[in-house]
Amino acid sequence: MYVAVKGGEQAIDNAHRLLASERRGDLAIPELTISQISSQLALGVARVMCEGSLYDPELAALAIKQARGDMIEAIFLLRAYRTTQPRLGDSVPIDTSAMDVRRRVSAVFKDLPGGQILGPTFDYTHRLLDPALMGEGSPGEPARSGDGARIETPRVLELLDRDGLVETSPRDRDVGAADDLTRTPLEFPASREQRLQALARGDEGFLLGLAYSTQRGYGRTHPFAGEIRIGEVEVFFTPPELGFEVPLGTITVTECEMVNQFHGSGDEAPRFTRGYGCVFGQSERKAMSMALVDRSLRAAELGEASGAPAQDEEFVLSHCDNVQATGFVEHLKLPHYVDFQSELVLLRQLRAEWEAERAALKTPAGVSLREAAE
Amino acid sequence: MTGNTQSALGERQRLMKICANATATELQAAVQPFEAAVCAVDIRPPQTGLVMMQARTGGSGNAFNIGEATVTRAAVRLEGGITGHACMLGRSRERARLAAILDALGQDAANVPLLERVLVEPVTGRLEREAAVRRTETAATKVDFFTLVRGEDS
DSSP: OOOOOOOOHHHHHHHHHHHHHHHHOOTTSOOOOHHHHHHHSHHHHHHHHHHHTEEOHHHHHHHHHHTTTOHHHHHHHHHHHHTTSOEEEEBOOOOGGGOEEEEEEOSSOSSOTTOEEOOSOSTTOOOOOOGGGGSOOOOOOOOOOSOOOOOOOOOHHHHHHHTTOBOOOOOOOOOOGGGOTTTSOOOSSOOHHHHHHHHHTSOHHHHHHHHHHHHTTTTOOOOEEEEEEEEEEEEEEOOTTTOSOEEEEEEEEEEEEEEEEEEOOSSSOOEEEEEEEEEESSOHHHHHHHHHHHHHTTTTTTTOOOOSGGGOHHHHHHHOOHHHHHHHHHGGGSOOHHHHHHHHHHHHHHHHHHHHHHHHHHSHHHHHHHHHHO | OOHHHHHHHHHHHHHHHHHHTSOHHHHHHHHTTOGGGGGOEEEEEEEEEEEEEEEEGGGTSSEEEEEEEEEEEEEEEOTTSOEEEEEEESSOHHHHHHHHHHHHHHTSGGGHHHHIIIIIHHHHHHHHHHHHHHHHHHHTTEEOOOOOOOSSOO
16 A cells, blocks of 8 residues: 655656656657657557557557657556547447458468458568668568459458358347446456457557467467458447448458367357457457457356466456556555555564564573473 | 438438548648638537447457547538538547538538539549559568478379
């Protein structure tokens, strides 16, 4: 527990002025612009939007600049901003099948309608630092091909579904305010919809670690990346005053569908199961981790032995939010003077008792007392 | 809903979609030729808020919340009494108000031919050109993976 302290206003003010000056750094070096950050550090911006749970590339770039590149601090800033804004309503669920894809790959079928489209990926790069980027220069024009028509990409899992080889995603309930973690505190057991919201805004590193743990045997799910797609989807919203769907514009999302080991029962033939990930921006690692953890959290539902960390809903959902986590970890540095004083008093008392006991043991009378006690 | 109002609604949504993807400069240029736009009165001054974005589990299952997005809405009334609404991603009050004016203008059939020329054609033209560039760049990264046979030659 920490207690409120008074004073130090001048020092705090000066510390913040120093922070602002350090953030800016050497005045001889040009200042970063928001558009430079949003266009050239786009994947960092995507992460901040995703975990900040707010789609606004400009604000996310501003948060990164203000936070000096500290991603969790930037995420915190975005979360704080959203609490100041009114909620206008819920969008119509996005249709990722209609995505204008920038990237689309499948690890389960080599040949598929629409093809394997690599898009702007780090995959197959040699991970060698590029000295050319030390300076300024143009990377050259991207290659082009085709007539510019929309690339149609039927969903890979639908191909499996045609033969009944994969479970379908149930569509049997409407989500409401009760499912929205920002409106109603999470209670356990959570619905899959609540879990997916928590994972969508969860920390990439935490989810990556958990996803990795399932691959290493802590709750194995035998996953295959059925399909990963990145691209733009249109968003629609029905404003109450209009009563019809208004197109709001487009957002970039990454979607990952994992195909996992079979499940069946006396009534149902064995079928592949699936895990789902869908996040803001180009955030492939996050979407894949989300899909793996989503599937792991279904262990009880699918009657699988559980006990691994990634299968423990309360453990995963209570600890995946990095703003909550950083708040509790970092609060340790705030004044705990009174709390610590009470610990000190207790410790001194224990030590005094210990010393007294030792002193008593050293005297002959003490020895006899001890022997008598035994 | 009759076929007529259905298509009128479709037409309104089409213009709204174009406005949602237009820049402030494009919207300003589109409003410019209309004298009625000058006297537009705010019914709802532009307001920024959040809309919760939803996706569906597995792409087609139950909906869940991915996160919010900033959205700005506005409503105006023109001199003749026609009201216009706008609701679009982002925080630009200017864009939302201009789009609301254009929504009002679009509901008067007399304005439609001019709107086609100053709004629809330039904006859809730019969007289509940009999309075509993006799609040809994307299509150039389409690959064919070869599966190599492991073991001895048959």
